[in-house]
Amino acid sequence: MRLDYPANIKVVRVPCTGKVDLLHILKAFEVGVDGVYVAGCLEGECHFLTGNLRAKKRVLYAKGLLEEVGISGERVAMYNLSAAEGARFAQIAREMTDRIRDLGPSPIRTKQGRELREEEEGEQGESKQ
Amino acid sequence: MKEFSYYPGCSLDGTAREYDESIRGVCEILEVQLRELDDWTCCGASSAHCTDGHLAIELALRNLALAEKGGGELLVPCVACYSRFKVAEKEIREHAEEWETAYQGKVRIRYALDFFCEDSLIDLVREKVVTPLSGLKVACYYGCLSVRPPDITRVKDYEDPEHMDRLMGILGAEPLPWSYKTDCCGASLVMTRTDIVRKLSHGLLDMAREAEADCLVTGCTMCQSNLDTRQEEIGKEFGKKYDLPVFYFTELMGLAMGHRDVKRWFARHLTDPMRLLSAKGLMK
Amino acid sequence: MGVKGIKIEGHAAATDPSFLDLVAQEGGENLLACYQCQKCSAGCPVAYAMDILPNQVIRMVQFGLRERVLTSNTIWICASCYTCSVRCPNDIDIAKTMDVLRHIALKSGVKLAERDIPIFHSVFLDSIKSKGRIHELGLIWQYKAKTRDFMKDAALGWKMFRKGKIKLLPSKFGGGKEIRGIFSRYGKGK
């Protein structure tokens, strides 16, 4: 279909959204992406039966974690669509990009955010391995 | 010298006199002997076939029977007559038993344009050209019945015929590849719906002009008449001015082959060709 | 002829299922083959002047709309240029069919559209009948007398006369008895 969507979307391929680990999502934020969304099959039509429902729970959990550390939970989302919905894929890409644009760059990337983080890390000390 | 029966048809005795005169003139140069059919009658034209199928065939058959008596081939300059004869010929070929006629189907009916474009004659034409029509851009206009329907005319490239273009090329003229060669000018409505004739002829004149043609060339009496005689009124009706001489192809053959009477033929045109021909240096 | 099954608005009592057979009989064309691609009408140079398009004529014949077809101007406007026949993908000779419809119209005594055209044809044939050939000036005058339109092409006639394109007197007659024989059989058969 070749529907145009913003070039800032990059895809990490997994066999099923059920494989998307919380760690992967958090890792992406850590390296400085501004948003993450998980695109899975329509609910009830998961190729592996229930993988997308597992993913949904994890995304919700990730939202909470992000809110907790001051990165808006809005930056992570779960979408369900079928392989035949190319137009919707492009639309989601635009929608997510617009949403993240409104939120601005991830605090991890901004100077202020970095300083804040360093402070916190200093406080927590060696709790991180 | 080869001899042919000749069926001029009614128009060639009137509106298409220059066609008759130029055919006879060209044949003279090419040493083709024409013998006009004695006591020929009208082919019936559109009016016959529009009115009664039987009548149309019989009127044509009468002339074919005459030609058969004379033996050999029959040269027909007018496409309408030619078409009627060919239809009658086909009818006899397919349903001979239904007709009481003396005609046996032995006449080879030749349309003048096809005749002069034939390989054997065209070489002779090439030899006889004395004044090549250099610089004359011609739009060859075949009209309907000289090519359609192809099962009657046996013309293969009936949508985009080339034979007259080839002939013009041999005369030294430049034939133009326009795509209105076989469009209808409304011929059969010449007397009755002149509005239609003007509209269709207008389209043809416009397209010939767009192709930058100096003139049109045809082998059909009705086409010539519609396009030549009505140019002024068409111009008035559509707010344009045309000055496109419409030649019979035989007139241009005569011109290229240096026939003495060409001036007389051209004088019969309502759209005067002399200006054009002088400008091109083809006539003094 | 009553309405068998189909009622067409504006033609309440006018369908004649036998019309199709009559046309086929007179012309031998299989009009049923038509699938209404409209190529005939799209290519017809005079379609713009017709009250019914050629493809509609075929449709009407199929539906038995006899009066409508025979009183149309289409059958007279058709210039017999054969463009339609040559290009019909179902190989229907539409131009020939128009001839057949004209023949039927003339015989049936319906009120003809385009009065002048049949008049012209009859004058033309009269000319052949009496002289064997067409004398163009005579034809023009008789036609004008019948249509009472003396002004048509008046200026043109003069110009053509001056150029020698119109002769005052017919040069020759032809045919004689034979022609009269042909005309006496006129209207019989084909």
Place this chain on the structure above:
Amino acid sequence: MKPMEALERDSGKVGAVLVVGGGIGGMQASLDLAEAGFFVYLVDSSPAIGGYMAQLDKTFPTNDCSMCIMSPKLVECGRHINIRVICNSEVESVEGEPGNFKVSLIRRPRYIDEEKCTGCAECSKHCPVIAIDTYNEGMSHRSAIYIKYAQAVPKVFAVDREQCIGCGLCERVCLAKAVNYGDRERVETIEVGSIILSPGYEVFDATEKPEFGYGVFDNVVTSIEFERLLSASGPYRGHLLRPSDGTIPEKIAFIQCVGSRDTTCGNDYCSSICCMYATKEAIIAKEHVGFIKPTIFYMDVRAHGKGFDLYFERAKEEYGVRFIRCMVSRIRERFKTKDLVVTYIDEAGEIKQEEFDLVVLSVGMVPSQKVIELAKRVGVEVDRYGFCKTNSLTPLSTSRSGIYACGAFQGPKDIPETVAQASGAVACASGVISEARGTLTVKKEYPEEVDVRDGEPRIGVFVCHCGINIGGFVNVPEVMEYARSLPNVVFADQNLYTCSQDTQEKIKGAVEEHRLNRVVVASCSPRTHEPLFQETIREAHLNKFLFEMANIRDQCSWVHMRDKGAATEKAKDLVRMAIARARFIEPLAEQSLEVIQKGLVIGGGIAGMTAALKLAEQGFEVYLVEKEAELGGNVRNISSTLEGEDVQVFLEETIARVRENPLIHVITNALVVDFSGSQGNFTTGLMIAPGMTYRKVEHGVVIVATGAEEARPQEYLYGQDPRVMTQMEFEELMAKRPEEVAEKERVVMIQCVGSRDEERPYCSRTCCGTAIKNGLKLKEINPQAELHVLYRDIRTYGLMEEHYARARSAGIRFVHYEPEKKPGVRVDGDSLMVSFMDSILKERMEVNADLVVLSSATVPRENEELAKLLKIQRTAEGFFLEAHMKLRPVDLASDGMYVCGSAHAPKLISETISQANAAAARASTLLSKESITVSGIVARVEGDRCAACLTCVRVCPYEVPIINDKGEAEIEVAKCHGCGCCAAECPAKAIQLGHYRDDQLMAKCEALVLGEVA
């Protein structure tokens, strides 16, 4: 690779098949045969296989790139150990009988030694001849020594002796010494057990319709030329320009039915594909240049295939393609501008004249003279057009036993139907020699894998231009240079088409030369191309999992065309991510799994029975499950085909053959209640009435053939007035009570009742043919009956068109109606009145009807439960969704599962039979193997990290993990589907999914943002 000496075992039959014609049909047939254990000779008359599909730009209705989807098959044919591709050759004669044919082939000289030529193209660079390039339909030039197209298989040059001047330059520059001017024609004799003819078609010669000015006017092109104009490998490199002056044509007219549905050129059949390809070409043109305004002149839109009507609607609504229902009579050219003048009649009946910049003639499919002669030599009868004569109940059998036909040779058809028929012909061709299976095939031996575990990653990166698909929008050299700068990358290269056969050789060479132990390809979708590249590196001693792909086309160049800078940057990001992951990927061992060599067919209609019979013919045991008490399905209500074959007799015979076959276990009154397993090893639970006994069957494949049914109409007084009935009911009435029907004087049929509307936006495909069949039957019973068929488009595609002509000539009146002006049916006193608007006369008509017959939609049977149990995807309309619309028409998305018949989409009996054959053949490719290797992508537990918390046991959708005696989780490899849910949830991270290990994915995530690598 030559087969072993023709071993004639007990059967005395030869285990090899000849496939004639290397188009998509021939390729599919060859691959299926080779996979099912037969040696294949694939003979093509041209220098390369690929057929017409190689010339197409895109395919409808998915707009897939034709070359992209076909290329893997091309390559597979070229490299398959049990397929011998013989190009430049013709079949001269066939002697013998089924099981034992001797075929003599004429092998025309290629003037190039196929064994020596490397396809390096040095020769063509030096060739001084400017020859006409037939691949681009004469619109561009090539050298006289040439290769047909970039992806051609075999990738071997050929000398076009008609255009060659014999200067000898190529011979001198060829380092491989492959040029041989002395090459001569020779004869080769081969022995085969059966033959499949798939020689295809040619496009109609548009000069035969001179009114369109093809060959006279520069800007009148044929549809195949237009495909080339659109194509990236076309004469203008994918820029849509018109020939006369190289400008972009803004207004494009498509003229349909050029050389089709036309008695005057002898082609009074419909070519089936032109409506759709014109629609596609209009859409693609518009995608090329937004301001293009396409117009399609047509008679009936024949969008009768799966998803076609939606595509057609989209063309109108989304793309603004204008459809005008009128045939064009003549094209004229404006002298100066070379624009084209078209006159037509518009919807209102007005005559319109319009100018276009370009006219595309939708030329039909015709059997070529060469193919007709081939048929003669082979001894196969053709019909009056030159298509292979077949019967609608045995659509794949030619007049000569042991020789089968498929594709456009059998009648005009599109790609998926051709592919289905090709597989179907395989079922027939292998059926007659099933005893000889495996006697002539060779097993693929791979070189030993080198151990790469300990070494430092040495990554090779190959960046693809994909013609200009990528290269036109992404700066490929820049991406390549960037890749080269990344850690562990020791080699980087760029290719015009990375999927072409010569590139595979290049990749292998690079692996060897640079001692690569990981390979990254940056090109298109791994979904279509990963297996190809994996095979390539496997041949280069690498485990196939040491491969990674970056999709810089579908995910980049195609979707960021407007910003080439951003596209290039993103391509770099994607390549960096792929390389980052590649550094962590590891070899995986694939496990071998035994196959239960039995099939399960669900549905006992004609599709299911045919599939079961074909599987049995191949020697496999089959369970045929039918939910009703009797076999037969829908076909029980059909008395004859449109062509006149007696369907009831055929049905009885088929049922008898099924019942008598010892390999077929018929289980009627049975419902599928549970289902588990994977390809090769399925277990299905059945509940059998009336006793409601439960039975478990084990099988290796499943064929779903649950059919469809006629919808109960919701309009036109159906169910309220007994004189209103469906076509099926009418057919039954005519069969059972003809005397009653004989009294009916006026009958009206209404088409598209419940089809092509909002609720069911699809065409039910068979109704036009059925209406005509029943209409003709009615006229037979009562010639005086007046029958009006009210239709939207008559869709008598293919050879059915002649029956439409027959129906018209029988006096059946076909009246077109627009969906906005549906016919009305009302009761007036005792009369049943049908009113409608005739779009030709623009007049309202009313018929006092004795009967109103509704062509009601075909709808899938209640299949939701089954779809859920079997985990099969369905279309929005509820038909089962095949794995790929074009090239995998009978495969379901899950391996080992197939679909056929109306369960897939509405279809005719002949098409159902072809598809059922196809499903059986596809299933046989699996059943013929005693074992298969299962994916290495499975979950593995690191026992000592496992805390036996049961999380995995809980989350696994397939209930695979168990806690073993050691108190650790254990996952059986053969059962694992590889979804990775357990790995994602395992709190101790004791489970890792092969090829998607955490370190691999983390590396990729880390590389999402620049500067985080290393």
